[in-house]
Amino acid sequence: MKKIAILGSTGSIGTQTLDLVKHSPEKFQVEAISAGYNSDLVIEQAKQFQPKLVSVATKELAETVASQLPSNIKVLYGDAGLLEVAAATDADLLVSALVGSQGLRPTLAAIEAGKDIGLANKETLVSAGHIVTEAVSRKGVALLPIDSEHSAIFQCLNGEKRSQVSQITITASGGSFRDRTREQLIGVTVEDALKHPNWSMGAKITIDSATMVNKGLEVMEAHWLFGLGYEDIKVLLHPESVIHSYVEFVDHSVIAQLGNPDMRVPIQYALTYPNRYTTPTTKLDLAAIGKLHFREMDYTRFPCLRMAFESGKQGGTTPTVYNAANEIAVARFLKGDISFLQIEDIIEASLHKHESFANPTIEVIHEQDQWARTFAASIRF
Numbered sequence: 001m002k003k004i005a006i007l008g009s010t011g012s013i014g015t016q017t018l019d020l021v022k023h024s025p026e027k028f029q030v031e032a033i034s035a036g037y038n039s040d041l042v043i044e045q046a047k048q049f050q051p052k053l054v055s056v057a058t059k060e061l062a063e064t065v066a067s068q069l070p071s072n073i074k075v076l077y078g079d080a081g082l083l084e085v086a087a088a089t090d091a092d093l094l095v096s097a098l099v100g101s102q103g104l105r106p107t108l109a110a111i112e113a114g115k116d117i118g119l120a121n122k123e124t125l126v127s128a129g130h131i132v133t134e135a136v137s138r139k140g141v142a143l144l145p146i147d148s149e150h151s152a153i154f155q156c157l158n159g160e161k162r163s164q165v166s167q168i169t170i171t172a173s174g175g176s177f178r179d180r181t182r183e184q185l186i187g188v189t190v191e192d193a194l195k196h197p198n199w200s201m202g203a204k205i206t207i208d209s210a211t212m213v214n215k216g217l218e219v220m221e222a223h224w225l226f227g228l229g230y231e232d233i234k235v236l237l238h239p240e241s242v243i244h245s246y247v248e249f250v251d252h253s254v255i256a257q258l259g260n261p262d263m264r265v266p267i268q269y270a271l272t273y274p275n276r277y278t279t280p281t282t283k284l285d286l287a288a289i290g291k292l293h294f295r296e297m298d299y300t301r302f303p304c305l306r307m308a309f310e311s312g313k314q315g316g317t318t319p320t321v322y323n324a325a326n327e328i329a330v331a332r333f334l335k336g337d338i339s340f341l342q343i344e345d346i347i348e349a350s351l352h353k354h355e356s357f358a359n360p361t362i363e364v365i366h367e368q369d370q371w372a373r374t375f376a377a378s379i380r381f
Contacts (some may be wrong), residue, residue: 008097055081129224151266152244152257216308324372325350
């Protein structure tokens, strides 16, 4: 039985991870879970899965949660609680599914504690890929991708020599506005942006899918996961989200991973690697789908993806600023403070203002992250 801890148990990845645990209770034991402010759901999860440790966002929420759980379940809060969930239990594997840069420190703590990592938090590698990959190598733990695209590439590379890889292609659904021109994006609403055609995800990642920031973060994550230069990472628009990504080798053979758009498949593969077990998912029926479509990526239509490649190539603290500025811009859009297209403007302005630091320490990354957030929040239109 594999013991797991989950950072972000009430989010999309966290709830689907627990669905898999419920499907195969003989295979998994939940040691610890963290949630943000969704106290009702985390109480329900704790009662069902009986972890030893639960963490929530604030002291007040922790008191509320603790009052409704058995005394043998320890309840913590804040950053200290996240670190304990990540590193201070008997878990074999941490599912890192927090949204945003807050996942970095606890994920690093889990690595230092010798835990394998099921990584769904892109920002951990985007902001500190050089630090994380060094720690993974030094501690000898597994870094198992949960994003469907990276899981696909990981699966395609099984048994293959990395030296014989020519390039990888990450597929993109195109998000809520994939068939709209830039002119048609003027005045779109939050409600419009949250209507993803293929995937059920949280609000932030759904907006990121529409701007293509999500794909940009995936490009930077792939650079660190697979040790590839940015010139060897391609992005292709694939509206059906059936081919999750593919690898081309030096002999021009291509290996792709296909499946219905259901995150439980890549989540379970990370939980059970190198084994495969049945999942409560729907079997892929290509005959029923009939056709698959592909389009070249238009970097003028999706400038956030262009900026992601540029940020990744520059390196240093530039990817941190790209990510942090986007997080603030998305939050402002969701609150109705800015328009959809102004998300791009905030990211670009932050990158232009920023002076990058090479090979940053965690402290410098944190400082530049905070600088970018303050600057992005200050921009007025």
